[in-house]
Amino acid sequence: MALHDIRLKVNGVEYTAQVEPRLLLVHLIRDVLGLTGTHIGCDTTHCGACTVLLNGEPVKSCTVLAVQADGGEVLTVEGLERDGQLHPIQEGFREEHGLQCGFCTPGMMMSAYALLQQNPNPTEEDIRFAISGNLCRCTGYVNIVKAIQYAARKLHPPQ
Amino acid sequence: MGVWYMPPFELVQPRDLDGALKHLADWATDTKILAGGTDLLPSMRQRLFEPRYLLAVGRLPELRGIAWEDDWVRIGAAETLNAVAEHPQLCQAFPALTEAAASVAAYNIRNMGTLGGNVCLDTRCHWYNQSYFWRKGIGFCLKKDGSVCHVAPGGRQCWAAYSGDTAAALVALEAQLRLVAPTGERLVPVREFFLNDGQRRFVLRPDEILTEVRIPQWMAGYQGRYFKYRIRQAVDYPLVGVAVLVRTSGPRVLDVRVGLTAVNPMPRYFDVPSEWLEDPPEAWVERVVEAVVRLARPLKTSLLVSPAYRQHLVRVFTRRGLRSLLALPTAA
Numbered sequence: 408m409a410l411h412d413i414r415l416k417v418n419g420v421e422y423t424a425q426v427e428p429r430l431l432l433v434h435l436i437r438d439v440l441g442l443t444g445t446h447i448g449c450d451t452t453h454c455g456a457c458t459v460l461l462n463g464e465p466v467k468s469c470t471v472l473a474v475q476a477d478g479g480e481v482l483t484v485e486g487l488e489r490d491g492q493l494h495p496i497q498e499g500f501r502e503e504h505g506l507q508c509g510f511c512t513p514g515m516m517m518s519a520y521a522l523l524q525q526n527p528n529p530t531e532e533d534i535r536f537a538i539s540g541n542l543c544r545c546t547g548y549v550n551i552v553k554a555i556q557y558a559a560r561k562l563h564p565p566q
Numbered sequence: 567m568g569v570w571y572m573p574p575f576e577l578v579q580p581r582d583l584d585g586a587l588k589h590l591a592d593w594a595t596d597t598k599i600l601a602g603g604t605d606l607l608p609s610m611r612q613r614l615f616e617p618r619y620l621l622a623v624g625r626l627p628e629l630r631g632i633a634w635e636d637d638w639v640r641i642g643a644a645e646t647l648n649a650v651a652e653h654p655q656l657c658q659a660f661p662a663l664t665e666a667a668a669s670v671a672a673y674n675i676r677n678m679g680t681l682g683g684n685v686c687l688d689t690r691c692h693w694y695n696q697s698y699f700w701r702k703g704i705g706f707c708l709k710k711d712g713s714v715c716h717v718a719p720g721g722r723q724c725w726a727a728y729s730g731d732t733a734a735a736l737v738a739l740e741a742q743l744r745l746v747a748p749t750g751e752r753l754v755p756v757r758e759f760f761l762n763d764g765q766r767r768f769v770l771r772p773d774e775i776l777t778e779v780r781i782p783q784w785m786a787g788y789q790g791r792y793f794k795y796r797i798r799q800a801v802d803y804p805l806v807g808v809a810v811l812v813r814t815s816g817p818r819v820l821d822v823r824v825g826l827t828a829v830n831p832m833p834r835y836f837d838v839p840s841e842w843l844e845d846p847p848e849a850w851v852e853r854v855v856e857a858v859v860r861l862a863r864p865l866k867t868s869l870l871v872s873p874a875y876r877q878h879l880v881r882v883f884t885r886r887g888l889r890s891l892l893a894l895p896t897a898a
């Protein structure tokens with residue numbers, strides 16, 4: 408099996424790697440680059456725990472070949488915090504109790520991040536639509552919605 | 567690494583359509599086409615496909631773009647479902663299509679999943695869309711690795727349900743598909759593309775690439791809606807999908823069409839005969855509903871709900887669509 412040389416930016420850092428074509432993006436991120444914030448919760452593309460941003464759009468990284476991300480930019484949960492300062496989305500999850508076991512949280516936050524980039528003032532319905540591909544077994548979602556609303560207010564304070 | 571390993575394959579990443587066709591000229595029967603991979607990659611982990619080559623078409627420039635050209639609206643097959651669902655002019659012109667696209671899977675899947683992959687979606691069945699281990703446990707089935715059908719035992723046919731959402735709208739819209747092979751290309755009306763056979767599925771040959779979906783511009787004058795039933799939003803494939811299209815001029819109803827998916831091995835459609843439309847809608851709405859219900863033959867390809875319930879929902883959705891688009895009072 409021919410190996411492929413790929414080059415991609417993850418959280419602003421340039422990486423090169425030689426990968427088998429069947430290597431999934433999530434395995435590249437976790438096992439090759441050692442960024443284990445991105446989780447794997449299923450084998451069937453159902454759960455969304457693996458959600459990362461690929462070229463600005465949220466995708467399930469367990470269903471993208473690492474090679475398909477060649478030349479692209481990836482943002483994972485590790486890329487949210489800046490200089491030891493939590494991103495308002497992370498702060499929101501802490502303040503509003505948006506997690507219990509935390510397994511879904513990295514994927515949730517990436518979907519939330521993409522939403523707030525495109526829609527700074529989402530309604531509750533917009534938020535629920537945006538995170539519909541992210542399953543949570545613990546919270547019942549109510550506090551996740553509140554966490555994202557917290558972040559929206561913090562990022563764009565009402566005038 | 568995950569428990570369900572991805573089988574090995576060679577990835578071919580041509581720069582343009584010509585490069586892709588060159589590969590297909592030699593290796594068509596050993597190749598699966600990879601677009602967004604949102605159906606193919608999970609299926610490969612279940613060992614439903616173990617191709618020698620994957621041919622990546624997602625970045626081919628010839629498969630991109632959404633444009634109004636002559637009498638057609640051309641949508642590149644590799645445009646993502648979100649690009650289709652969020653395209654303002656498409657939403658205006660073909661609401662049934664954009665609603666169907668917006669209803670596929672979930673937002674973070676629609677950023678990879680393409681319109682072409684949705685049209686060419688494999689048929690689905692409870693006994694088929696399972697891991698290798700699971701399928702081995704029941705002795706496999708006719709569609710893959712086995713010799714019996716668990717849905718219609720004794721038969722020689724596979725009844726797996728075609729479960730692409732956008733096809734319901736596309737058959738009603740009389741869309742056409744451009745299929746390009748190393749030896750030439752052809753335009754196939756979407757109404758003639760599918761086969762009522764869960765195994766053969768459609769007339770696409772292994773050496774053909776779907777490059778574009780095109781919709782006649784005159785279909786932009788229709789109002790449309792898409793109705794879908796599934797158990798878990800954002801996770802499950804449709805168990806029923808109904809697209810309803812209506813064209814009116816003042817009080818006159820000029821044309822009515824219904825497209826149907828997820829209840830047969832192929833999508834179906836019903837064009838209301840124009841003579842019916844000379845009478846007021848109340849005279850024919852229920853006749854249309856029953857005609858559409860007769861097209862639906864859901865079987866036990868899903869164990870989540872009964873075939874009778876899915877048939878019932880075809881009736882409910884068709885009636886709801888017609889009555890809302892024709893501004894009739896809701897039926898009691």
Ligand SMILES: Cc1cc2nc3c(=O)[nH]c(=O)nc-3n(C[C@H](O)[C@H](O)[C@H](O)COP(=O)(O)OP(=O)(O)OC[C@H]3O[C@@H](n4cnc5c(N)ncnc54)[C@H](O)[C@@H]3O)c2cc1C
Nearest residue numbers: 452601602603604605606671679680683684686730731776
């Ligand atoms: C959790 C989950 C839920 C889902 N829910 C739905 C749903 O509700 N409704 C629905 O319709 N789908 C659903 N899907 C399936 C899938 O996400 C979509 O159908 C999507 O549009 C497939 O597009 P893709 O580009 O990812 O196709 P791929 O997976 O890349 O390909 C699908 C098939 O089409 C063939 N193909 C792709 N492009 C071409 C081309 N240009 N020419 C020739 N052949 C081609 C491939 O060889 C393959 O056989 C779901 C998937 C998951 C994982």
Ligand code: SF4
Nearest residue numbers: 691707715716724725
């Ligand atoms: S309909 Fe029968 S042959 Fe087809 S996938 Fe289901 S069990 Fe297998």
Ligand code: FES
Nearest residue numbers: 448454455457469
């Ligand atoms: S790990 Fe579950 S969707 Fe990717």
Ligand code: FES
Nearest residue numbers: 507509543544545
């Ligand atoms: S907090 Fe446990 S899965 Fe969401």
